[in-house]
Amino acid sequence: MEVFDSVMLGFSTALTPTNLLFCFIGVFTGTVIGVLPGLGPTATMSLLIPVTFHMDTTGAIIMLAGIYYGAMYGGSITSILVNIPGEAASVITCIDGHQVAKNGRAGPALGISAFGSLFAGVATVLGIVIIGPPLAQVALEFGPPENFSLIVFGLILVVFISTGSKLRSLMSALVGIVLSTVGLDIVSGEERFTFGLPYFLDGIHIIVLAMGLFGIGEVLSEAERRQSNVDVIAKPKNTSELLPTKEDWKASYGPIGRGTLLGFFFGLLPGSGAMVASFGSYVLEKKISKTPERFGHGAIEGVAGPESANNAGAQASFVPLLNLGIPSGAVMGVVMGVLMIHGVAPGPLLYIEQPQLFWGVVISMLIGNVMLVILNVPLIGIFVRLLSVPASILSPMILIICIIGSYSLNNNIHDVVAMLIAGLCGYLMKKALLDPAPLIVAFVLGQMLESSLHSGLAIGYGNPSVFFTRPISAILLACAAIVIISSASGGFIQRRLLKRLDSS
């Protein structure tokens, strides 16, 4: 009954005209940026943060959530029609989605992608309704040592489940933690690493850092590599052409269901989210298929599974943030930054103190998914046309938005300069194979990590064994150790096998 009342509260919040409008703006913007290659959801959300200053917190998060899962829809359109993934989670859809379109069946591919994503979206909301409240109740029992261990475990997952070099991701996360110590110490109020500059007394602003690393960093990287002309496959002319056939449905319902489950699971884990979910779903479908040779040549299952998985993953990644206060990736790091700017602390108390925010955001996902299907069907032509806007026009515009956005934080030109420096760092980090995503997550979590370390040590009278003797804390740290050891040993075994293969 309590859950029913909460869901009703969610509907009453999400269905207000203002929140409906924000939801629409979010999913529309998300679809547009999903279509445009090079501009991901993290960069867009960073750019739009200044806009959220003038909105209430629930509306702001509804809009940002819409951008995230809207980008998943948008990404699939270009993956299928143009073979260009608009964002990372749609890369895998290119393989079979574009082949299906090349075989003259672009409509059904887009249709399966849209309906699969809708199913995944609705099912994920149901999943959140079921597991959200108990998870928050469990998290309420956590003290500082458990919180410390949870943050460490979350960060380890972000680093070790993500793609790319684990060691370099770990370095990136540690840089984020070190940067979070700049400013006044949260416990003693002592100045740290400020170089005597008053600007650094409040620390580095999360928005300045996020806009710089993701907005300016992307603009600078994009300035180097320019996209060549795109070859658009004939797009469907009317709604009926989008409808999949009976055979398509028969082949797709299994992958949609499995993709949704997989996406939901990966979304709950920090560090994985939509991208890993879509890759995992593709591999799973290919493995269990009776005709795996069709994959890569236009198998509709290769569209249905990954597209459902990435949408489920994107939505489920809100669970660790809203229920535990742990952002599962860069996108959630930015969302957490917005919540903190609005004076809202994400975590288990959010569910109790601000139920309208929690349930409003969850239910808005349901509404947003329906909006996306309605929006995507008639507007596919317009979205595809957006691809003709060259990056040479887009990049300078993003630069201007970043300048205005960072200035609007404190009406201070120093923020703009700091953001440009962060942008240069973001660009150079990519050049040195250092992913900025773990940095931003660790930066957001840095202060929480420090305060829980201090409080935990205070509970143990300065003895760090408190982190290992309390059962939940010990389990979480053991899990973190298992992730590190399994990742390291996996890499070691892989290298040994490759060496043996080479020698034979």
Added chain:
Amino acid sequence: MLKNTQCIIGSVFCICLGAWATVGGLNLQLFVMGVPASGLFPFLFGAILVAIGVVSLFIDIRHYRAGISSELSSFGYNGTRKVFAYLILSISCTLLIPIFGFVIPCFILLFILFALVEGVDWKLSLLVASGFVIFCDILFIRTLGVQLQSFIF
């Protein structure tokens, strides 16, 4: 070999940053009367960063010696020139905003970037630059109330 050098420089930078945090943490004191002080946290994580950075540097140097190239992109002459142009023009624009207001420096920045850096036709550059600056002025300054002056004379 430049690609691996980039990785090596990245690792060295992380080691330096970690060392800076570690030394800074030590200077701030780790414990005061058995209670954690403000230096403990940066000391701990700075030291971990140094350790991880050293391992990474060791691997990078081994890759460099073995000639294994990484999947990262190297610096190209044209690309780097563009990146510098973007940065210098943005900083100049930022410094001019308090003097001339938002509209004129941003319009000039956009026009130069479109026409001179990106090679867009000058008429289109003029049109898009003026249109976008007006759009930003209406959206951010007049509608959302960002405290930027449009013009200062």
